[in-house]
Amino acid sequence: MTCVVNESTAGMQQILEGIIEKYRGKPGSTIGILSAIQEKFGYLPEEAMDYVSQSLNIPSAEIFGVASFYSMFRFKPEGKYVVRLCRGTACHVQGSWLIGEQLQRHLGIEEGGTTEDGLFSLHYVACLGCCSLAPVMMVNGTVHGRLTPDKAVEVLESYRLEGKE
Amino acid sequence: MTKTVIKVGMASCGIAAGARPVYEYLQEKLGDREDVEIKQVGCIGLCFREPLVEVEKDGSRIIYGEVDIESLDKIIEQHVLKGTPVKEKAIISDSFEAPENKTLDKQVRIVLRNTGIIDPTKIDEYLEREGYKGLTKALEMAPDAVIDEILESGLRGRGGAGFPTGLKWRFARKAAGDEKYVVCNADEGDPGAFMDRSVLEGDPHSVIEGMLICGYAIGAQHGIIYCRAEYPLAIKHLNIAIEQARERGFLGKNILGSGFDFDIYIKEGAGAFVCGEETALMASIEGKRGMPRPRPPFPANKGIFGKPTNINNVETLANVAWIILHGASEFNKYGTGKSRGTKVFALAGKIVKGGLVEVPMGMPLREVIFDVGGGIPGSKKFKAVQLGGPSGGCLPESELDTPVDYESINATGAIMGSGGMIVMDEDTCIVDVAKFFLSFVQNESCGKCPFCRIGTKRMLEILERICDGKGTPEDLTLLEDLAYKVKDGSLCGLGQTAPNPVLTTLKYFRHEYEAHVNDKKCPAKVCTNLIHYTIDPNTCIGCTKCARVCPVNAIEGQVKQPHKIDDSICVRCGQCKSVCPVKAISVE
Numbered sequence A: 001m002t003c004v005v006n007e008s009t010a011g012m013q014q015i016l017e018g019i020i021e022k023y024r025g026k027p028g029s030t031i032g033i034l035s036a037i038q039e040k041f042g043y044l045p046e047e048a049m050d051y052v053s054q055s056l057n058i059p060s061a062e063i064f065g066v067a068s069f070y071s072m073f074r075f076k077p078e079g080k081y082v083v084r085l086c087r088g089t090a091c092h093v094q095g096s097w098l099i100g101e102q103l104q105r106h107l108g109i110e111e112g113g114t115t116e117d118g119l120f121s122l123h124y125v126a127c128l129g130c131c132s133l134a135p136v137m138m139v140n141g142t143v144h145g146r147l148t149p150d151k152a153v154e155v156l157e158s159y160r161l162e163g164k165e
Numbered sequence B: 001m002t003k004t005v006i007k008v009g010m011a012s013c014g015i016a017a018g019a020r021p022v023y024e025y026l027q028e029k030l031g032d033r034e035d036v037e038i039k040q041v042g043c044i045g046l047c048f049r050e051p052l053v054e055v056e057k058d059g060s061r062i063i064y065g066e067v068d069i070e071s072l073d074k075i076i077e078q079h080v081l082k083g084t085p086v087k088e089k090a091i092i093s094d095s096f097e098a099p100e101n102k103t104l105d106k107q108v109r110i111v112l113r114n115t116g117i118i119d120p121t122k123i124d125e126y127l128e129r130e131g132y133k134g135l136t137k138a139l140e141m142a143p144d145a146v147i148d149e150i151l152e153s154g155l156r157g158r159g160g161a162g163f164p165t166g167l168k169w170r171f172a173r174k175a176a177g178d179e180k181y182v183v184c185n186a187d188e189g190d191p192g193a194f195m196d197r198s199v200l201e202g203d204p205h206s207v208i209e210g211m212l213i214c215g216y217a218i219g220a221q222h223g224i225i226y227c228r229a230e231y232p233l234a235i236k237h238l239n240i241a242i243e244q245a246r247e248r249g250f251l252g253k254n255i256l257g258s259g260f261d262f263d264i265y266i267k268e269g270a271g272a273f274v275c276g277e278e279t280a281l282m283a284s285i286e287g288k289r290g291m292p293r294p295r296p297p298f299p300a301n302k303g304i305f306g307k308p309t310n311i312n313n314v315e316t317l318a319n320v321a322w323i324i325l326h327g328a329s330e331f332n333k334y335g336t337g338k339s340r341g342t343k344v345f346a347l348a349g350k351i352v353k354g355g356l357v358e359v360p361m362g363m364p365l366r367e368v369i370f371d372v373g374g375g376i377p378g379s380k381k382f383k384a385v386q387l388g389g390p391s392g393g394c395l396p397e398s399e400l401d402t403p404v405d406y407e408s409i410n411a412t413g414a415i416m417g418s419g420g421m422i423v424m425d426e427d428t429c430i431v432d433v434a435k436f437f438l439s440f441v442q443n444e445s446c447g448k449c450p451f452c453r454i455g456t457k458r459m460l461e462i463l464e465r466i467c468d469g470k471g472t473p474e475d476l477t478l479l480e481d482l483a484y485k486v487k488d489g490s491l492c493g494l495g496q497t498a499p500n501p502v503l504t505t506l507k508y509f510r511h512e513y514e515a516h517v518n519d520k521k522c523p524a525k526v527c528t529n530l531i532h533y534t535i536d537p538n539t540c541i542g543c544t545k546c547a548r549v550c551p552v553n554a555i556e557g558q559v560k561q562p563h564k565i566d567d568s569i570c571v572r573c574g575q576c577k578s579v580c581p582v583k584a585i586s587v588e
């Protein structure tokens, strides 16, 4: 799972150097480098992308272009619990949009947003591969299936309790 | 005495359904017994009954469904230890009547020959089931003879387009160059399908073996598996399998003493549907934005880093070793016309037996949905089946006798696609489904072609208007017109096929569009702006349940007094209706 660290600039540089070294001289590794950075920091900090651009001599527009093309990359830190609601076809026909609306209301955020307390981020994703359990959502790696709007809220509340402990 | 073997279905969806505690409990109770072996296996296919536990004892095989700790205790106590099966929990049995015995009868398992049977993290289990025998045989054949065998089998690409695999390999073989690539397309972008994931999770070696045979046939040294990052378990199992294959000499230099060198690495995708398109996929492997480019040049001539490249889908490759080992004629005895062998489908939506099925090509859709899939749950009526995801179409009842083969399905306006099969009942709004797919492709358009980028946006706006009750009859004409323009004006398959869901629904369900446009009604009662929830004051007993569940406090009323919904606040979530004990709430 993603491990989130808050590092000073020097600390960040050290981490970035480690990542860059692994990929230096290998063509076609931009995506790999970016995912490694995201894995470390939980998102792509601007300073990190600048650093990579200078260090590998790739124009920063190109790095940002690649990063913004792929939906996996994020430019803002994520909440402690990342909620991925499936909006695939099977989940859609089982009413997943109602769950999405309920979660947005409940958390007071839009799709893609993070709650003010930093506890929850909400994303819509395509098929999680558990269509027979539709509608489905994943919270940090754990899948919850056969949801109703009510049940989805209950699930989040159980994480909230856990998060406060 | 032979060992009792217990298998737990631990594909992603099994884990989601609670298979892990089941596995751990078995380990705890039976882990140190010499006479019991506990295995983790991939998708058994009966996804609708998960968690699944199979017990193989004294030569007989029984699968238990919906297993929890309580029933597990019984299974351990009575079956594993004493040899008496727990009949009421059994769903499949080879010795007595069980509810799902027939579910597997109509299926033919070539691609899924090992999934759900072997532990995918143990190469020896793959080897015990003819693993790498296809490769061994291929290495004794001339590369051209391998290609001939695949050609003769009639195998066609399972990634959607159905291009003859042998022909593709021949082009790649003939292409000039010492360095060549074999790419396995494991991007599986259809947002309602999980065939490739199940194969990768449950039987990764079958794909690796297929790539090896392809590499030998076309003269390639490098293999790349382009897998979606959203499939962590598939990537994990692939990595283990690649490592084990290297250790045993199936990958690396001088494979099995044949002089053939080949190795494979994994490239993770980063979430872009268009990267499933082969030219975009290659750009992504090179680390760039995944933008499609015109063909020719085809990948066979100018592929990754400019080298000749052969790209095949996961399921296509999983067929290969079986064909080489058993022969083209064993394979092409299944199927009809120009579609031979089997096809794997991920059955989902409003269907009783949702899961992974593999059926011979040519089986009518009706048989797949009603016999294999068990039909529609409850007393609801079938409305449509969606094939081919965002590039495909929705077919009505009247088309259900269409056999699943490439040509027949294309003739309906849908496509075979990669194997997503979503069943819809009367509660599904067809216009909403068209809107759903269009908003998906609109979002995923890479933006290169104006028609794909802007045309799909205009189409989406029209559909939104129609669903909001603001559509006009002219909108339907405009929609159709735009659909053809987007089809013709787009460079890659994404844009060329994006209008298919709209076109097929306009063709088969025009009346439903018309109800939205002319009568401002959504017959399935889905489109928010066209429906209203009301409480019948004569039926309401004033229990207050609805008022408590309403997320926006749209319901007022005193205890034991009739309640009332404020339509201007109501967000049409339907939760009140589902909790009312006396069915006083209706939606119109």
Ligand SMILES: Cc1cc2nc3c(=O)[nH]c(=O)nc-3n(C[C@H](O)[C@H](O)[C@H](O)COP(=O)(O)O)c2cc1C
Pocket: B156, B157, B158, B159, B160, B161, B162, B163, B185, B186, B187, B188, B189, B190, B273, B274, B275, B276, B277, B278, B279, B311, B312, B313, B314, B316, B317, B418, B492, B493, B494
């Ligand atoms: C927008 C788009 C998305 C695609 N997505 C996939 C995919 O997820 N998996 C796949 O195997 N093929 C996909 N394809 C088809 C590939 O371009 C290619 O035809 C296929 O991988 C070839 O393998 P096959 O001949 O074995 O089917 C897609 C095509 C388009 C136009």
Ligand code: SF4
Pocket: B533, B549, B550, B551, B552, B553, B554, B555, B565, B569, B570, B571, B572, B573, B574, B575, B576, B577
């Ligand atoms: S449909 Fe939802 S929002 Fe409307 S009244 Fe019922 S519970 Fe409230």
Ligand code: SF4
Pocket: B535, B539, B540, B541, B542, B543, B544, B545, B546, B547, B562, B563, B576, B579, B580, B581, B582, B583, B584, B585
């Ligand atoms: S739930 Fe039904 S019976 Fe109870 S107050 Fe609401 S409408 Fe009346």
Ligand code: FES
Pocket: A086, A087, A088, A089, A090, A091, A092, A126, A127, A128, A129, A130, A131, A132, A134, A135, A136, B191, B192, B193
């Ligand atoms: S569509 Fe939601 S899990 Fe497949």
Ligand code: FES
Pocket: B009, B011, B012, B013, B014, B042, B043, B044, B045, B046, B047, B048, B050, B052, B198, B355, B356
């Ligand atoms: S049986 Fe679990 S994924 Fe199919």
